[in-house]
Amino acid sequence: MAPLIDIHCHLDVFEARGELDALLETARTQGIGTFVTSGTDPRAWNLNATAARRHRDLKLSVGWHPLYLTSWNTGMLEELHSFCRQNEVVLLGEIGLDRSKHSPPRELQEYSLLDQLDLAEALALPVLFHGRNAFGPLLELLEQRGPLRHGGVLHAYSGSPEQLPRFAALGCRFSFSGSSTWPTNLRAQANLAAVPLDRLLLETDAPDMPPASRKGLECRPEDLRETALRVAEHRGLSLSELTAQVQRNVEALLP
Ligand SMILES: [Zn+2]
Numbered sequence: 026m027a028p029l030i031d032i033h034c035h036l037d038v039f040e041a042r043g044e045l046d047a048l049l050e051t052a053r054t055q056g057i058g059t060f061v062t063s064g065t066d067p068r069a070w071n072l073n074a075t076a077a078r079r080h081r082d083l084k085l086s087v088g089w090h091p092l093y094l095t096s097w098n099t100g101m102l103e104e105l106h107s108f109c110r111q112n113e114v115v116l117l118g119e120i121g122l123d124r125s126k127h128s129p130p131r132e133l134q135e136y137s138l139l140d141q142l143d144l145a146e147a148l149a150l151p152v153l154f155h156g157r158n159a160f161g162p163l164l165e166l167l168e169q170r171g172p173l174r175h176g177g178v179l180h181a182y183s184g185s186p187e188q189l190p191r192f193a194a195l196g197c198r199f200s201f202s203g204s205s206t207w208p209t210n211l212r213a214q215a216n217l218a219a220v221p222l223d224r225l226l227l228e229t230d231a232p233d234m235p236p237a238s239r240k241g242l243e244c245r246p247e248d249l250r251e252t253a254l255r256v257a258e259h260r261g262l263s264l265s266e267l268t269a270q271v272q273r274n275v276e277a278l279l280p
Pocket of ligand 1: 035
């Protein structure tokens with residue numbers, strides 16, 4: 026069977042606690058073969074890079090996460106650029122917009138996103154987007170700016186099914202996390218039914234967004250298997266058909 030690929034997780038959290046090696050070993054026994062770990066700030070970028078030097082199945086995604094911005098300046102962009110030059114990075118992100126309650130000012134988020142989108146193009150990298158409570162404004166911003174030259178992923182997609190084709194026309198793919206397996210998450214179920222199979226990706230967002238059986242607990246890398254099983258069931262596929270499809274989709278996305 027093709028290995029399962031986690032397109033978005035935050036393994037730096039486990040690395041910082043000295044727990045990562047054991048967790049990865051367990052996840053591998055559950056069929057997970059690639060982990061794209063996303064750092065939200067320079068400390069996290071570096072923790073992930075350290076872990077990736079020990080584990081060949083880790084790939085790096087880096088960006089300035091909109092939720093943690095307190096300012097934005099060219100020095101921050103340059104720091105990201107220089108990290109990308111010195112490390113093997115496969116995705117620029119997570120970057121994007123967040124309209125939850127205490128998120129940073131909208132303008133700050135937008136400047137940071139636009140600058141980082143330019144950087145992704147200069148580096149010929151695909152982008153990984155965060156869009157909590159903001160898929161509508163994100164779609165507008167991207168439509169104004171034009172299609173993504175190297176494609177992108179909407180992590181934990183929770184826009185509407187109607188927005189799917191508009192995002193797809195911009196070059197986006199759609200990633201589903203453990204929260205899409207919660208029986209109460211009707212929007213995720215509608216999106217899972219509507220997403221074209223060649224645009225579908227899977228993630229844990231570990232340590233966030235655990236699948237149904239671990240709701241309320243910390244999500245672990247191995248939990249991708251439960252999400253994959255539920256998504257396969259939802260689309261009437263076997264687990265091996267789904268993992269093979271996801272593998273093709275990841276290969277089409279990553280450099
Ligand atoms: Zn995340």
